[in-house]
Amino acid sequence: xxxxKNMTDTNxxxxxxxVVFFLMYIGAVVILGKGFLKPQNFFxxxxxxxxxxxxxxxxxxxxxxxxIDISVGGVAxxxxxxxxxxxDYHNGSVAGxxxxxxAIGLLYGLVQGYLVAYLDIQPFIVxxxxxxxxxGMTTIVNTKPFNVANEAFVALKNTxxxxxxxxxxxxxxxxxxxxxxxxxxxxxxVVVLFFLVLRYLKLGRNFYAVGxxxxxxxxxxxxxxxxxxxxxxxxxxxAGIGGYVYFLHVGSGSASHAMGMEMNAIASSIxxxxxxxxxxxxxxxxxxxxxxxxxxxxxxxxxxxxxxWWTGITIAAMLCIFLVIQSLVIARKNK
Amino acid sequence: MNTLKKITSNQMFIxxxxxxxxxxxxxxxxxxxxxxxxxxxxAGNYVFSGYLITILDMGSELAxxxxxxxxxxxxxxxxxxxxxxxxxxxxxVILRVLCGTDPRPEVLxxxxxxxxxxxxxxxxxxxxxNGALVAFFRIQPMVATLIMYTAGRSIAAWINxxxxxxxxxxxxxxxxxxGGFIPGIPIPTPVFIAIICxxxxxxxxxxxxxxxxxxxVGINENSSRLNGLNPEFIKLMAFVLLGLCVAVAGLIKVxxxxxxxxSVIAKDIEMDAILAVALGGNALSGxxxxxxxxxxxAYVIQFLTTTLYKFKVSADALPAYKAVxxxxxxxxxxxxxxxxxxQLRKKMAASRKEAAES
Numbered sequence: 001x002x003x004x005k006n007m008t009d010t011n012x013x014x015x016x017x018x019v020v021f022f023l024m025y026i027g028a029v030v031i032l033g034k035g036f037l038k039p040q041n042f043f044x045x046x047x048x049x050x051x052x053x054x055x056x057x058x059x060x061x062x063x064x065x066x067x068i069d070i071s072v073g074g075v076a077x078x079x080x081x082x083x084x085x086x087x088d089y090h091n092g093s094v095a096g097x098x099x100x101x102x103a104i105g106l107l108y109g110l111v112q113g114y115l116v117a118y119l120d121i122q123p124f125i126v127x128x129x130x131x132x133x134x135x136g137m138t139t140i141v142n143t144k145p146f147n148v149a150n151e152a153f154v155a156l157k158n159t160x161x162x163x164x165x166x167x168x169x170x171x172x173x174x175x176x177x178x179x180x181x182x183x184x185x186x187x188x189x190v191v192v193l194f195f196l197v198l199r200y201l202k203l204g205r206n207f208y209a210v211g212x213x214x215x216x217x218x219x220x221x222x223x224x225x226x227x228x229x230x231x232x233x234x235x236x237x238x239a240g241i242g243g244y245v246y247f248l249h250v251g252s253g254s255a256s257h258a259m260g261m262e263m264n265a266i267a268s269s270i271x272x273x274x275x276x277x278x279x280x281x282x283x284x285x286x287x288x289x290x291x292x293x294x295x296x297x298x299x300x301x302x303x304x305x306x307x308x309w310w311t312g313i314t315i316a317a318m319l320c321i322f323l324v325i326q327s328l329v330i331a332r333k334n335k
Numbered sequence: 336m337n338t339l340k341k342i343t344s345n346q347m348f349i350x351x352x353x354x355x356x357x358x359x360x361x362x363x364x365x366x367x368x369x370x371x372x373x374x375x376x377x378a379g380n381y382v383f384s385g386y387l388i389t390i391l392d393m394g395s396e397l398a399x400x401x402x403x404x405x406x407x408x409x410x411x412x413x414x415x416x417x418x419x420x421x422x423x424x425x426x427x428v429i430l431r432v433l434c435g436t437d438p439r440p441e442v443l444x445x446x447x448x449x450x451x452x453x454x455x456x457x458x459x460x461x462x463x464x465n466g467a468l469v470a471f472f473r474i475q476p477m478v479a480t481l482i483m484y485t486a487g488r489s490i491a492a493w494i495n496x497x498x499x500x501x502x503x504x505x506x507x508x509x510x511x512x513x514g515g516f517i518p519g520i521p522i523p524t525p526v527f528i529a530i531i532c533x534x535x536x537x538x539x540x541x542x543x544x545x546x547x548x549x550x551x552v553g554i555n556e557n558s559s560r561l562n563g564l565n566p567e568f569i570k571l572m573a574f575v576l577l578g579l580c581v582a583v584a585g586l587i588k589v590x591x592x593x594x595x596x597x598s599v600i601a602k603d604i605e606m607d608a609i610l611a612v613a614l615g616g617n618a619l620s621g622x623x624x625x626x627x628x629x630x631x632x633a634y635v636i637q638f639l640t641t642t643l644y645k646f647k648v649s650a651d652a653l654p655a656y657k658a659v660x661x662x663x664x665x666x667x668x669x670x671x672x673x674x675x676x677x678q679l680r681k682k683m684a685a686s687r688k689e690a691a692e693s
Contacts, residue, residue: 068478115662119669124477125609125619126665128416129658132606136655143651255651263485266478276478309489309497316486320468323479327472 012329013273014285020271021292028299036298040178043163045294050183051076051246052264053290054190056272058238059265060286061194065231066211066278067116067123071108072239073261074134077254079104079243081138084253087150094152098244105240106233108134113232117225123232131262138255145254157251161185183245190238195283207231211278260312267319268293275326293318346616349664350631353614357638368645373521382521386641394637395525396422396584399532400604401611401633403577405624406545409553410573411469412621413476414609418581420487421461422601425585427491428454430595433510434500443507455582461487462578466571484605492597501594514591525587532583533630540626549573553621603654607636610657613664 028036036042046053055072062069082104083097112130116123148154160179198204206227209217218224246258272289274281296318300310361368371385400418407415432450434440461483468479502510512524540546551559552566559566584604589595613619614635615628636657643656666672 070481115666119666119671121665121669122619124413124475125613125661128477128606128609129661129665131658132603132654132661133658136652136658139649139651140655143649260485263481266481276475309492312489313486313493316482316489319485320482323468323474323482324472327474330473 010273010280010282010285013275013280013326014282014288016325017271017273017285017288017292021288021295024292024295024299028295032299032302039163040176041298043178043180043184045291045298046184046187047181048249049290049294050181050187051242051249051258052261052268052294053187053287054242054245055239055261056265056268056286056290057190057194057283058235058242059262060269060272060274060281060283061198061207062123062231062235063266063269063274063276064198064211064278064281065207065228066214067228067231068266068276069112069123069127069130069232069235069239070262070266071112071127071130071134072235072242072265073258073263074131074138075105075108075236075239076243076246076258076261077138077256078134078141079240080247080250080257081141081253081255083244083247084146084148085142087148087153088146092150094150094156097153101240101244101247102237103240105237105243108239109233109236112236113229116232117228135255142253143255145252145256147252154251156182157248181249183248186241186245190241191283191287194234198283203227203230208279211280213279264293264315267315267322270319270326271322275330276323277330346625346628347631349616350614350628350635354631354635354638357635357642361642365645368642376516380516380518380521382516382523386645388523390634390637390641391526392523393525393641394634395523395529396587396601397604397607397611397633397637398529398630399580399584399587400577400608401615401629402532402536402626403573403580404608404612405615405617405626405629406549406573407476407577408612408617408619409621409624410549410570411476412553412619413469414605414612414619415465415480415574415577416477416605416609417461417465417480417483417487418577418584418608419601419604420484420491421458421578421581422585422588422604423488423491423595423597424461424494425454425458425582426589426595426600427494427597428457429586429589430500430502431494433502433507436496438495438498438500439503440500440506443502443510447507447510451582451586454585455579458582458585459575459578462574462576462581463571466574469574470567470570488597491595495595497597499594499596503593510590511593512590514587514589528583528587532580536626545572546624546626550623554623606654606657606661607640608633610661610664611636613661613668616668618668619665 025036055076059069059072079101082100086092086097086100087094108130112123112126115121115126159182161182161184162177162179198207206217206222209220209222210224210227214224217227243258246261247253250257268289269281269286270276270289271292272282272285272287274286293315296314297311300314368386371383371387373381374384376382404414404418407413429450432445432453433443433447435444437444465476465480465483468474468482469476472479504511513528514525515523517524548559548564548569551562552564552569556566559569584601588601609619611633612629614632615625615630616632617624617629639657639660640653643653644650648656
């Protein structure tokens with residue numbers, strides 16, 4: 001018990017998350033049978049949630065710095081629609097579409113970061129407006145949802161990377177290789193990269209310092225405004241990349257794409273132990289946050305509650321529980 | 336010079352100026368915007384119709400929401416972004432009580448007033464849930480209400496088991512009155528409901544300490560506590576009152592179409608409600624507020640929406656334009672920008688003075 005008390009907030013919250021994830025996964029295996037034991041089931045979770053992992057990493061960084069960004073879902077939708085239109089109607093190249101995704105992300109980061117960091121406007125209001133702007137812009141770019149038929153893109157979309165030694169035999173006795181999509185590789189690179197940045201780079205430590213206490217960060221000689229600015233640029237850039245990975249997964253452009261992704265990203269970060277008040281958080285935790293969230297969604301759907309509303313309610317309930325836990329952790333510190 | 340400064344520093348200046356700008360814009364583009372006709376509607380009543388009537392009619396829910404949102408903003412320094420989702424819940428509850436389990440009832444299962452009161456209670460409970468997270472667990476209001484923002488529409492669909500109950504005129508003619516017209520009266524009923532809500536709010540603000548207490552909690556929580564107020568309770572109350580406003584808006588919304596669509600009803604209305612408060616010149620970080628300015632702000636927003644619709648902007652693209660307005664407003668009201676403009680004005684005045692002297 002004393003050891004628990006001496007743990008830092010970051011480690012305590014991270015530990016809670018990892019324990020929750022494993023309990024849930026084991027629970028799923030016990031209750032819902034062997035389907036969850038197949039490695040491919042796990043890889044499918046990664047495949048569908050690669051985009052969410054990337055955006056959640058960005059969200060965690062903004063939240064560690066003490067801000068929030070709810071425009072990421074809108075940015076993802078805007079990216080997928082713009083790229084789809086560019087690829088199909090303008091006969092564009094895949095490299096060009098990636099550049100478009102990055103440009104949209106960068107532009108969003110610059111504007112929102114400037115408004116939040118240098119004009120000192122509440123991040124929530126700025127990104128709420130950003131979200132509505134992105135959603136509106138998506139329909140202005142193109143109203144109707146459509147599937148992309150560009151050959152080079154479809155080839156990239158269908159690329160499967162086989163994970164050796166993880167395959168399983170199906171009912172007919174045929175061996176099927178386990179695979180992941182390209183997006184998963186991107187997501188893992190992003191996770192590792194930003195884990196290292198946050199842990200070892202001066203920039204990363206600055207994020208924690210600014211989020212923890214703005215005043216003391218300022219006294220330590222940290223450029224608070226620039227740090228906030230950079231955090232928003234990273235978040236929006238990652239939202240752009242995440243949007244592209246999402247686009248790569250679904251292969252179509254639509255104004256209703258990535259609906260509620262901002263919510264899932266915030267929920268994943270919070271479940272992963274990032275504190276809303278800033279200064280506390282961990283990218284590995286965020287990864288586990290995404291995994292916990294998608295596992296519980298998987299459990300909910302395979303347990304027979306397949307109506308769409310259960311997903312919304314479970315995420316909200318989980319978010320609520322973890323918010324309360326955080327609130328209690330803060331209370332513990334104040335004692 | 337002094338009178339000019341007095342006028343521009345008045346809180347009512349921003350919404351009135353925005354309103355004036357919109358009126359002038361519409362006068363230039365098409366004066367027909369302001370025409371009001373007396374036409375016969377499908378029920379055979381003579382009713383007013385025209386863009387101005389549409390604004391007053393459709394702006395009612397927004398004005399009612401603006402009342403609650405202003406209180407929440409003042410007390411907690413944050414906004415409730417779950418109002419649209421809770422409207423869906425409130426509307427769903429009304430239909431559930433009126434229809435029972437039958438999606439196409441021949442007769443209503445309960446009086447409308449009972450359904451409305453139950454909806455009020457439910458919406459106030461959800462308001463209290465949001466309020467408790469904010470007041471007792473000290474979670475930022477926008478994040479706390481994010482929970483209901485996600486879950487709300489799902490809960491609304493769940494209440495009616497995902498069916499879409501319809502109240503046909505055969506079952507009840509009265510139900511459509513709240514969102515339409517009462518026979519013999521040419522003005523839409525929501526306008527009256529909004530006026531009643533505004534009058535009640537004004538009376539409460541005038542004869543109780545609600546306004547004073549809310550503002551003092553918003554300005555400085557600790558000193559309010561030292562002065563014997565209970566900040567937690569006041570924040571909670573602000574959210575519960577917003578819940579009540581949401582229930583009223585929900586009744587109007589479902590009455591308009593006599594049915595409900597869980598994913599579309601009151602979509603994006605939280606944005607408009609927050610915008611109304613901001614346009615009313617109220618600080619979004621809490622503290623002092625001006626109720627009349629917020630309500631006027633709500634109608635200005637509706638004016639903007641109707642103008643955009645008139646120019647064939649599709650409903651899906653609308654948020655993009657409004658977002659630009661929001662960003663413009665918050666940038667202009669940011670303290671840093673204000674200070675900068677003030678300095679610029681002083682510098683210009685000084686240089687003019689120098690020029691006059693030399």
